[in-house]
Amino acid sequence: MDSITARGRPHHGTGIRITFVTMTVTPDRPVPNAAASPSSGIIDRFVASNREYAVEFRDGGMDARPVQKVAVVACMDARLDLFAALGLELGDAHIIRNAGGVVTDDTIRSLTISQRALGTRSVVLIHHTGCGLLGLTEDFRRELEAEVGQRPQWAVEAFVDLDGDVRQSMQRVRTSPFVPHTDDVRGFVFDVHTGLLREID
């Protein structure tokens, strides 16, 4: 993938070629000097990358309403590149991510604002194979409480059945009294090895 002009909506003829820079993570890469300030690490790299990004950045004049009128709820997993996997372009969709891609009260908050204030109509839910939540249980929460002396307000939302949890998430959206448009809610499992989505009925 070397250019977004190859897919999606027509390019505006500026001739600007946008190249994605891939950050390669190598397990045996030298560990930064432990004595160095934490501020010399990854976030400084972000700031430097952003300066380069801004040089080519052009304000497309978009407003806050997603062009494709869709909100995507997905796991925060680092292997899941939603823009590439779904053919999304900047401005197309709301992307709501958390651990597991579960529909929590806060997810409903975002979906409610997405639909009622910003015009989206469709909801896509994406879980994935190899999810970090598959290995957790609510013991995580109890152990956390024992360690820090305070019970978290939130549930871990761990699950053992991927398909079942996607169904549960779709059901939470469809039955929410706050989300007005529930006729186009679909759920999928993304396979991190093949890159394919599998739809859950």
Ligand SMILES: [Zn+2]
């Ligand atoms: Zn995950």
